[in-house]
Amino acid sequence: DAGVIQSPRHEVTEMGQEVTLRCKPISGHNSLFWYRQTMMRGLELLIYFNNNVPIDDSGMPEDRFSAKMPNASFSTLKIQPSEPRDSAVYFCASSLVGQPKQFFGPGTRLTVL
């Protein structure tokens, strides 16, 4: 069975550029989560969706960040414009609504120069 798929796995960009991270959840899962991992702040939730609807975006750091889930099998996290402090590993995770276990993707390592 395919797990959560994220692309790209690595992204290096320059400050000011737009970055789009992509996630395909496990088929049948209806909750999707975006997390960010940094040395300073650890793992923190950015936003999560239930049935394609954003439920909690209180973790989105600022207006430069936006996330969409146009259908049950695809989500994007966009940063525009990107800044060096956005450098982190971004994880996508999915689960079934009401089920405790979240399955994580391999992550996207973002470096903003």
Added chain:
Amino acid sequence: AQKITQTQPGMFVQEKEAVTLDCTYDTSDQSYGLFWYKQPSSGEMIFLIYQGSYDEQNATEGRYSLNFQKARKSANLVISASQLGDSAMYFCAMKANAGGTSYGKLTFGQGTILTVHP
């Protein structure tokens, strides 16, 4: 608000011995879940074990067990018969299970790096 505290930045254990990784939590939710994830050097997050706040028995998954002490708000992970492949970062996490303000959201601790010596 939920908070997870892992007080051990690093732990060392000899191969084949058992090790306990500490986790304490704070929450105002009545129903919640506690999790442990493993993150090896390759970076992926691997689910290890889950304990519901109303589960009467401690959770076990193979060599992993969760020592849940609700009154003390602790959820320590016990790894028995350590293997070299257990060397990794371990995260404790929690979330509300139903109706709580944190429903769905995992809150993570800062992690403990475990090193298994041969």
